[in-house]
Amino acid sequence: MIQPITKPASVPLYVELADSLQQLVEQGTLRPGHRVPSVRRMALQRDVSISTVLQAYTVLENRGFLEARPQSGYYVRPRLSLEAPEPRMARPMAKPSYVGVSDLTAEILAHTMDPAFLSLGAACPAPSLFPAKKLARVMGSVVRNDPSLIGRYAMNWGYEPLTREIARRYLQAGATVAHDELAITIGCTEAINLALRAVTKPGDTIAVETPAYYGILQIIQSLNLRVLEIPTDSREGLCVDAFREALQQNDIKALFVVPSFQNPLGSCMPDAAKEKLYELLVEFDIPAIEDDVYGDLHFSERRPKPLKSWDRDGRVLLCSSFCKTLAPSLRVGWIAPGKYMERVRRLKFTNTLGTPVVLQKTISDFLRDGGYDHHLRSIRRAYQNQLHLFSQAVLRHFPAGTRLSRPQGGFVLWLELPNGVDTYKLYQDALNKRITIAPGALFTAKDRYKNCLRISAGIPWTDTIAQALETIGNLAKQQLGQ
């Protein structure tokens, strides 16, 4: 049954062993509650040292697959059912409102950058997940081979080999975007800014999913726009029928939507819903700003099609970046603004002039030869595994009745705790223990989600995280008097 393992040079032997055993658990060969072979026996079976087996078992403990029972040995940990209830959809909002975002975001982000805190509050993946060394080598040769890239004025809409590569990838994903219909931006953040400024004027109303990523709420606030929050399902995304009602009752100038793996819900709109949404945009003649920054982080085989795939008349402004998939710190994003291209270009020019070509060429060269698809597969696997382990820990340690999202992509979890839990207080209590979380109140311009929470599973699983989630769960139980 158990096969001898081979050893590629790059992976330590104990990790190899752990991976192979984990596979047996996942395939059901080793079943929950079963005792695994003793350390000594496993060492004999696999022809490795005892310390290698001990290390492998420790790795599997950390990953949540094994548990050590004193005086008895290692057992396959019971897999907690993920059949726990999912978060409920919010009610529609009666009228648009301006956003009053608290200073909390800045505080959370400051702590995120502070190595003294364990940051589960910001949707920033761990640096270790990215091929930084390879990118550094690519960037080194980019500047060595053409130093004039540094002297030439950075006034451009996009480095063509990069825009061509992005266009090629969208074609594969089902969306036709020509390379010269793209402008390269400083991250997805600038792309969203330009898009919003291209389609609105101050005072206008933007429809957004609810809960919504707090960053978009802050951008909307900074541009003096109003929001109308549209009920959104934690699995299937924006509720198109609710959006229709909102359109009938309000003067909505544009929709901001994250159709694939929405932050914070992790929801993904089915193709049919995306199509229906697009037709609704046409019917009411409004544009949509599509944030596709998580689209490449799908766990199923197929990458979800962007809403842009259905766009016949250039009303979808597609925004994205490499910040969640490849190189967070290079801030290379893009926008395919459809018929708003001229306005967006002019705004890009007045906002930041251009995006440094050295960054664009680094990404472009990596996409060409760096094994980007291989990297994407590995980062998707990592996020999926991390989300699973985080979810299990939440179900184990959080108060009974906690509802939990089931993201099929991305790396954030949305939790709805029982009524009576105040997640702002929970945030403060966790901060005292040097852990950050993102309380639900951040994700709305209204007075809701006070018992909700977003947790980022962007950091590889460790004992510290396990303990942190147990701590947060206990703090929540204390609030409920449990």
Add this chain to the structure above:
Amino acid sequence: MIQPITKPASVPLYVELADSLQQLVEQGTLRPGHRVPSVRRMALQRDVSISTVLQAYTVLENRGFLEARPQSGYYVRPRLSLEAPEPRMARPMAKPSYVGVSDLTAEILAHTMDPAFLSLGAACPAPSLFPAKKLARVMGSVVRNDPSLIGRYAMNWGYEPLTREIARRYLQAGATVAHDELAITIGCTEAINLALRAVTKPGDTIAVETPAYYGILQIIQSLNLRVLEIPTDSREGLCVDAFREALQQNDIKALFVVPSFQNPLGSCMPDAAKEKLYELLVEFDIPAIEDDVYGDLHFSERRPKPLKSWDRDGRVLLCSSFCKTLAPSLRVGWIAPGKYMERVRRLKFTNTLGTPVVLQKTISDFLRDGGYDHHLRSIRRAYQNQLHLFSQAVLRHFPAGTRLSRPQGGFVLWLELPNGVDTYKLYQDALNKRITIAPGALFTAKDRYKNCLRISAGIPWTDTIAQALETIGNLAKQQLGQ
């Protein structure tokens, strides 16, 4: 009289020779109209080959110091008097207006990037003026030594060693700015955007110098602000008395000002005027956004003090960048926003999140060990020399009565042509000859400067430039029927 020349390894012999002869012209040893020694005699005198002397004389022809007279030899070219009249100050503007910037700017900038055009229209220095190779080496070691810079999320207000270095340099220039009072931005363009957004709301009126850099007019337009243009002297900058009158008659929310080497005039406000301006800001209790991007490009010994030097209460938002002095393409700028720091930080976060640390550290390491001061001295010398040659050519070839600015820093020239010249037509005619210039109409939100022109002297002098300026001059004369 004429000394034998030594030869450092790095400079070709004929350039050495040309430099040494140019020095003799500049010192007055060789005087205008005098014949220089024949090629053969010079070769004997300096113990170099005849072809070296021929090359050196050609260089000096290109630089405008010598002229060849057929059958006669080389003569020191008459130095045209720079006592030609200077451009006149504009009249005050009756009331604020929204900006209606034409598409011309985008067109000019597109041609600037097109190597088929000789670009005298955009204020972009030639890449050859920057230490690109050295910066490339620095950037290569930055990423090699710390690849994690690429993986870490770029969420920051500034890389501390860089902000400390910028603060140190301001201290030398006479302005006290603490390193943590700075935020690093995507070029000066983003800094100005953040500053304007921090101190205004849509519909507000901003006072600007006139003529004004068209980029600032476009930013103002993109933010739905109004401008009031304040008369500005081509030598002494913003007319403070005219600004006082404007403040008395209008509800001005802020001033945007380039006190040192204003673009396009090249004017520099004397210290006394800066101080008087600051006191006026206090009296009327409004903030000023100071664009100091040309401040380091002074031709006299002393760097002009920023307006910020007089700032007692944080009402001056100082904006600048390394794009005109060191690395145009890296887009590293900054803002010292005084008492508006919190607002500016929040806007930076929503606008572009952060500035890539790899770019910041590259600049910072170069400032630490790369000989930045040495580079600055050489680029200042280059700009001064180029401006001189451009000015001479303008006086030689443009219609009589052309007025010309006398910048004491920076690298742009402002020309006021005789009435009857339409510089928009001149721009179009020049474009047909594959030369770009910036017509005066770009530099105002009003209907003026139709006979004015900005020429950038950011490109080292060549025959092509000499011919281009002659061409433009002839086109202008044609318009006047000359």
